[in-house]
Amino acid sequence: MRDTFLPFGLPLVGNEEKQEILDVLESGWLTTGPRTKLFEHKFAEYIGAKHAVAVNSCTAALHLSLLSCGVTVGDEVITSPFTFAATGNTIVHCGARPVFADIDPVTCNIDPEKIEKHITSRTKALIVVHYAGQPCDMDRIQEITKRHGLKLIEDAAHAVGTEYHGVKVGTFGDTACFSFYPTKTMTTGEGGMITTNDDSIADMCRVLALHGISKDAWQRYSDKGNWYYEIMYPGFKYNMSDLQAALGIHQLDRLDEFITIRERYARRFDVGLAEIPWIDLPLVGTNIRHSWHLYPIRIKSGFGITRDELITKLREKNIGASVHFIPLHLHPYYAKTYGYKRGDYPFAEAVFESILSLPLYPKMDPSDIDYVIDSIKEFVTS
Numbered sequence: 238m239r240d241t242f243l244p245f246g247l248p249l250v251g252n253e254e255k256q257e258i259l260d261v262l263e264s265g266w267l268t269t270g271p272r273t274k275l276f277e278h279k280f281a282e283y284i285g286a287k288h289a290v291a292v293n294s295c296t297a298a299l300h301l302s303l304l305s306c307g308v309t310v311g312d313e314v315i316t317s318p319f320t321f322a323a324t325g326n327t328i329v330h331c332g333a334r335p336v337f338a339d340i341d342p343v344t345c346n347i348d349p350e351k352i353e354k355h356i357t358s359r360t361k362a363l364i365v366v367h368y369a370g371q372p373c374d375m376d377r378i379q380e381i382t383k384r385h386g387l388k389l390i391e392d393a394a395h396a397v398g399t400e401y402h403g404v405k406v407g408t409f410g411d412t413a414c415f416s417f418y419p420t421k422t423m424t425t426g427e428g429g430m431i432t433t434n435d436d437s438i439a440d441m442c443r444v445l446a447l448h449g450i451s452k453d454a455w456q457r458y459s460d461k462g463n464w465y466y467e468i469m470y471p472g473f474k475y476n477m478s479d480l481q482a483a484l485g486i487h488q489l490d491r492l493d494e495f496i497t498i499r500e501r502y503a504r505r506f507d508v509g510l511a512e513i514p515w516i517d518l519p520l521v522g523t524n525i526r527h528s529w530h531l532y533p534i535r536i537k538s539g540f541g542i543t544r545d546e547l548i549t550k551l552r553e554k555n556i557g558a559s560v561h562f563i564p565l566h567l568h569p570y571y572a573k574t575y576g577y578k579r580g581d582y583p584f585a586e587a588v589f590e591s592i593l594s595l596p597l598y599p600k601m602d603p604s605d606i607d608y609v610i611d612s613i614k615e616f617v618t619s
C-alpha cells in the first residue's frame with residue numbers, strides 16, 4: 238500500500254520551463270509578446286499547419302473557431318455527446334443549437350454513419366473530438382462535410398501529436414483546437430491553440446481573441462508600434478500571455494518524448510491487465526498514432542463489479558481515477574433546454590456507465606503503473 242496519493246494527472250515541468258519563466262519576468266513583458274509568437278511559430282511547424290493562434294484555453298479556441306466559421310444564432314452544430322463541457326457550451330455561446338450524433342462504441346469517437354441523419358438545412362458545422370488521443374475517421378468525415386458544405390472543426394484537446402494516416406491532426410478541418418490544461422499531454426498552466434490553413438480564419442481568430450481590435454498590444458506598445466487601433470468586432474479577452482508561452486515552448490520540445498513514455502505505459506497496462514476477464518482494454522485502430530492522453534478501461538457486465546465500486550477501491554489504495562465523460566445530453570442544462578433524454582444516444586450512455594480512466598502520465602514511474610495494475614488485480618480476488 239503506497240502512503241502517498243497517486244493523482245489522476247500531473248504535469249512534468251523541467252528546468253528549461255522554469256528558467257524561461259524567470260527570463261520572462263526579467264524581461265518585463267508578461268503578456269502576449271515575443272514568446273507567444275515563437276510558441277505559435279513552433280506549434281504551427283510541429284503540426285504542419287500554416288497558422289497557429291495562441292489563446293488562453295481550448296474553450297476559447299473552440300469559441301473563436303465557431304465564430305470565425307460563421308456559426309451564429311439559429312444555426313445547428315453537430316458534435317459528439319461523449320465530450321467535455323466546452324465542446325457543447327461554446328456552440329451554445331454562439332446562439333447555435335448543439336445536435337449530437339452517437340459514438341462508435343469501440344473508439345468512443347463520433348460515428349460517421351450517425352452524422353448524416355442529423356444534418357438539416359440549418360446545420361452549419363461539425364465538431365469532431367479525437368477521444369483520448371485516438372483520431373476520428375477523418376476520410377469519411379471529410380467526405381461528409383464536403384458533400385454537405387459544412388464547416389469542420391477538430392476538438393483536438395486530447396490529441397496534440399496524434400496522427401491519422403501519417404498526418405498530424407490539426408489540419409483536417411477548417412480549424413483545430415488544442416488544450417494545454419495541466420492534465421493534457423503538454424501544458425501551459427492554462428492555454429489553448431487554434432491551427433488552420435485558412436488565412437482569413439486565422440486573421441479573424443487573432444482579432445476576436447483580443448477585443449476585436451485591429452492590432453495587438455505587442456504591436457501597439459513596443460518600439461515597432463503606435464497608439465492607434467480600431468475595434469472591428471466586439472471581441473474577447475482570450476490572448477495567451479508570455480508566461481504561459483514560456484512553458485509551452487519547452488513542453489512542445491519534449492512532447493514526442495512525453496508521448497513515447499505514454500505509449501510505453503499504455504502497453505504496460507495492456508500487458509498487465511490482459512488476463513483480467515472483467516475488463517475491456519482500449520482498442521487502437523490501424524495506421525494511426527495514438528497520443529494516449531487517456532487510458533480508459535471498461536468494466537464488463539455480468540461479473541458483479543461496477544465502475545463506481547472500482548473507483549472507490551482505487552481511492553482506498555491511494556489511486557486517483559476519473560470518468561471521461563458524462564454524455565452532454567444527460568446534463569441538466571442540455572436535457573432541459575433541448576429536450577434530450579436518456580435513451581437518445583445509447584452507445585455514449587452504455588460506454589459512460591462502464592468506463593474509467595486510469596492515471597497515465599510521464600511523471601509516473603513504471604512502478605506506479607505496476608501498483609495500479611496490482612491494485613486492480615487484487616480487487617478481482619478480494
Ligand SMILES: *Cc1c(COP(=O)(O)O)cnc(C)c1O
Pocket residue numbers: 293294295296297320321323324366392394395415416417418428429
Ligand atoms: C480539456 C478539454 C477541453 C477544454 O480545454 P480547456 O483548455 O480546459 O479549455 C475541450 N474539449 C475536450 C474534449 C477536453 O477534454
